[in-house]
Amino acid sequence: MFQEERLVSILDYLKSNKRISVDLICELYEVSRDTARRDMVKLEEQGSIVRTRGGAILPTLSKEVGNYDQRLQEESTSKLTIGKRAATLVQDGDYLMMDASTTVLHAATALASKNNIVITSSIQTAAILTRKDGITIHMLGGVLDNKQHSVYGAKAIEMLNEYHVDKLFIGTCGISENGLSAPNEEDCYLVRAMMEHADQVIVLADHSKFGKRLFHRVVGFESIDILVTDQALSEEMKERLLASEVEIVLAGGEEQHD
Template sequence: MFQEERLQAILQYLTANKRITVDQICELYDVSRDTARRDMVKLEEQGTIVRTRGGAILPTLSKDIGNYEQRMQEASTSKLTIGKTAASLVQDGNYLMMDASTTVLHAAASLRSKHNVVVTNSIETAAVLTRNEEITIHMLGGVLDKKHHRVWGAKTLEMIHDYHVDKLFIGTCGITEEGLSAPDEEDSYIVRTMMEHADQVIVLADHTKFGKRLFHRVVGFDRIDILITDQEVSSSMRELLIANEVKLVLAGGEDRHD
């Protein structure tokens, strides 16, 4: 087996088993300890593993977050289904707040209720909502983030404090048993502040977000009221949601628990 083939096999083993040791590499691929160590050095240089005492694990920190257009393409069918389910929770006359998530954009596009007011920091969500004559839009001010098509900064946080809404819809880049996480502090601060000004917090997260941990923790599950996703969650995640009284909704299906 050539080294590149062996490196791919090691990564596949790690995906399935979470951890591999030098001895396991030697046994699985019939190589010497020196060769096994060189393989791990190569994988570490590529950034695909984290070396530990006597072995290696896959990185637990997700770092690569695409721009807005790239994120729109990821799990697009799932996001559309989740967005439609989220929109169905909105009643006539509800006041809403929406963050700059691409999944939340689908919720905005799917709104069919009447006489709603929406506060958002997403230029894309605001643009989509202009097509709906039943909705009044309040656009938050601040610095325009061209990469993610959102407005943020001190002015954004200041303006959020002037509003209070019935429902807040947010997305997330990562969700683990520790809660929600984001790639930067600014995003976390905006979401936390939005939560302080909403009666109900609704998180939209497709299946690809589960198990991902990013640089900055946003909040734990104690701050969330409803989680909408497109696939069944793990038993440990379900128990955690129940313990925190988070209502789990499967998009296109039935509520899993109250």
Template sequence: MYQEERLLGILQYLARHPRINIETICELFDVSRDTARRDMIKLEEQGSILRTRGGAILPTLSSEIANYGERLHDEATTEAKKAIGRCAASLLHDGDYLLLNASTTVAGFAESIQTHGHVVVTNSIDIASTLTHKERVSVHLLGGQLHPEHRYIYGARALEMLREYHVHKLFLGTCGITPDGLMNLYEEEGFVVKEMMRRADQIIVLADHTKFGKRQFHRVAGLNQIDILITDQEPDEALKEALQDNEVDIRIAPASASASGFKESKNAKEN
């Protein structure tokens, strides 16, 4: 077996198990300890693993995120985001006051809005543009500094403006969701999200399954601060248990565009 094949096999093993050690590599691929050690060194040089005492693990911290345009047109998650957006829109009542953060999943929700008379506050220039085409929707765009790559507004002025508002519902996208809470790569965006959460009666998180277990630099909020999670797939048992322990209402969006409502998560706690 070539080294490249073993390296792939090691990563596949780590995708299913929390840790691998020299002895396991020797057994799996029938190689010497020296060969197994060289494979681990190679993977560490590539940044694919972290060597720890007695073995190696996959890095738990995600430090990269695609830019807004790439995420918006990601074919792997486009349909999931549309389904989540349709289901989120079904929670609206005419006249609701809303906060929307700068998430591509929340952008899908904004496109799905069919109700009227909303007042919407957002820090997303793209969502603000989308909502200008909606009938009887008033848009308040936060002021401040624009992040050119991810197209959100942040900074002291944005926080100051947010403190002047209070709304019925916050629809919130996230970079990652783990048993520890909501994650974000950028601390300055996290500050805006934290303030948004203080300004809403109900907090609704929109996150497709690729966000599950994704740990990033900045922890924005604990799961106990979330009221509803709308997603496209059941979370794994550890995350699901943590959500249920914090009384989060988990709702699964049906994939079909003709479907309406939600599928309740199995064994979900009733609120």
């Protein structure tokens, strides 16, 4: 077997088993320890693995987050399904808050309730809501992130002190056993502040977000009331969420309970 073929096979093994040792590489591919080590060095240079004592694991930290347009295209069908389901959680007259998540944008698009007031940090969500009758929009002020089409900063957080809402809809870049995570601290500060001014926190996350961990931890599961997603969760993740009394809503399905 050529080295490139072994490297692909090693990565496939890691995706299923999480860890591989030098000894196991030797056994599986009938190569020497020196060859096994060279394979791991090559994979590490490619950024595909993290070498550990006597073996390797897949990287646990996600570092790449696209701009708004790129995020809008990722898992677009799943986000649309989740957004439609999330919109059904809104009642006539509810006061809402929405972050700059592309999945939350789909919820705003699907909104069919009446007489809602919506506070948002997203210029795209605000634009979508202008097309709907009977909705009053409050746009947070602050610094405009051209890449993510959202407002952030101290001014935005200060403005939140003027509001309190029934429901907060947020997305996330990653969900791991430690909770929600984001690529930068500004996102964390704004989302945490939003949570302080909402009676109910609803997280919208498609299946691709699970198992991802980014640099900044936003909150743990104890800060979430409802999670709307598109696929059944692993037993481990389901148990962690239910232990924190998070209601799990499957878009197109039923809530998951004990």
